[in-house]
Amino acid sequence: MEKIYPKNEKVSDDTQLTNSLSLNAPKISVIIPVYNQEIYIKDCLSSLQVQTLTDWEAVCIDDGSTDSSLSILHQYAASDERVRVIHQENHGVGYSRNKAIDLACGEFLFFLDPDDWVTDKDVFQDLYTAAVKNHVSVCGGSMQLCDIYGVPIKSDYVSPLNIEPFTEDRLMTFREYQFHFGWTRFLYDRKFIVENGLKLPAYSCYEDPVFFVRVMDKAETFFALKRDVYSYRKNPDHYERNYRQYLDMMKGMTDIFSIARDKEYRKLTELILLDLTENGDRIVRYLEQDHAGELREQFRKMNDILYPGKDMHLVYRLYNQLLEAKDNLLKETLNSETWKIGNFIVQPLFKGKTMIDKLLNQ
Numbered sequence: 001m002e003k004i005y006p007k008n009e010k011v012s013d014d015t016q017l018t019n020s021l022s023l024n025a026p027k028i029s030v031i032i033p034v035y036n037q038e039i040y041i042k043d044c045l046s047s048l049q050v051q052t053l054t055d056w057e058a059v060c061i062d063d064g065s066t067d068s069s070l071s072i073l074h075q076y077a078a079s080d081e082r083v084r085v086i087h088q089e090n091h092g093v094g095y096s097r098n099k100a101i102d103l104a105c106g107e108f109l110f111f112l113d114p115d116d117w118v119t120d121k122d123v124f125q126d127l128y129t130a131a132v133k134n135h136v137s138v139c140g141g142s143m144q145l146c147d148i149y150g151v152p153i154k155s156d157y158v159s160p161l162n163i164e165p166f167t168e169d170r171l172m173t174f175r176e177y178q179f180h181f182g183w184t185r186f187l188y189d190r191k192f193i194v195e196n197g198l199k200l201p202a203y204s205c206y207e208d209p210v211f212f213v214r215v216m217d218k219a220e221t222f223f224a225l226k227r228d229v230y231s232y233r234k235n236p237d238h239y240e241r242n243y244r245q246y247l248d249m250m251k252g253m254t255d256i257f258s259i260a261r262d263k264e265y266r267k268l269t270e271l272i273l274l275d276l277t278e279n280g281d282r283i284v285r286y287l288e289q290d291h292a293g294e295l296r297e298q299f300r301k302m303n304d305i306l307y308p309g310k311d312m313h314l315v316y317r318l319y320n321q322l323l324e325a326k327d328n329l330l331k332e333t334l335n336s337e338t339w340k341i342g343n344f345i346v347q348p349l350f351k352g353k354t355m356i357d358k359l360l361n362q
Contacts, residue, residue, distance in 0.1 A: 029106030206252030
């Protein structure tokens with residue numbers, strides 16, 4: 001049963017809520033899907049309340065939380081009329097974000113995860129000013145990666161999938177950028193999103209890269225700020241994706257491959273292939289099971305987009321890349337100092353055990 005709480009009052013009709021908010025449409029609608037985030041949600045909302053651009057609303061969708069998240073949201077809504085609370089039964093993060101898009105009334109949309117935060121007090125002002133001044137539908141900045149405690153992470157590890165910071169303030173094209181991660185560090189023109197029917201697909205996984213690529217492909221150009229605007233809390237993965245989630249991931253990748261083929265986004269194609277490879281060992285585990293017919297069919301659709309006329313070439317490529325990766329890992333392990341030291345210690349023990357076995361069997 002869905003319940004909506006604008007200004008701390010129950011309203012059962014979505015149209016009534018939307019009309020009441022549109023009377024004083026804010027510059028930015030912040031969309032926050034919440035599910036069991038009692039530990040972090042205060043930091044998230046507090047980062048909004050210090051913004052120098054004060055004309056914003058937070059559309060908070062509580063997606064059936066079982067902890068105190070909903071209670072915390074009500075506390076903020078009671079003291080700050082810009083915080084709107086919508087409670088619903090659990091439907092998933094994509095559904096929640098789409099719901100918030102329908103209810104939002106701001107000039108621009110900003111998507112914020114409940115365990116993350118806006119980096120500093122001038123973020124909204126800087127993003128909004130740049131978007132309006134440069135007449136763009138999308139405007140974004142760099143992302144700050146933090147550990148679970150909120151401390152910025154400085155890592156020497158470099159991967160093509162890493163979200164690199166923008167190096168200067170300027171207009172960019174998506175053909176130049178061609179990326180699919182880091183979508184929450186952007187401000188989106190709400191009218192542009194709504195008029196083009198841009199929604200997150202009904203996937204349990206990988207729905208946000210699809211949305212982001214569709215938006216950026218449609219917008220074609222955006223304005224980039226080199227400054228950090230979004231602080232992303234890197235939480236350790238405590239769960240393994242299930243069959244349905246990997247299937248939806250494959251569907252999302254297929255959607256992006258289709259766009260990349262039609263627009264000849266070669267860099268984007270290679271990035272999604274790399275992402276597929278990084279998840280390949282887990283996907284292959286399901287692919288080989290008897291009940292995975294739908295997953296195998298998705299591979300065929302993906303293969304037809306990427307390698308028309310080459311039946312199941314993608315599967316062969318994936319297997320080969322996995323074998324190469326495991327072979328390289330084995331070589332690195334055998335050549336590492338840790339392996340050499342361990343082998344030096346263990347080998348005499350094996351030799352001793354062999355000698356004892358021979359003596360006992362004489």
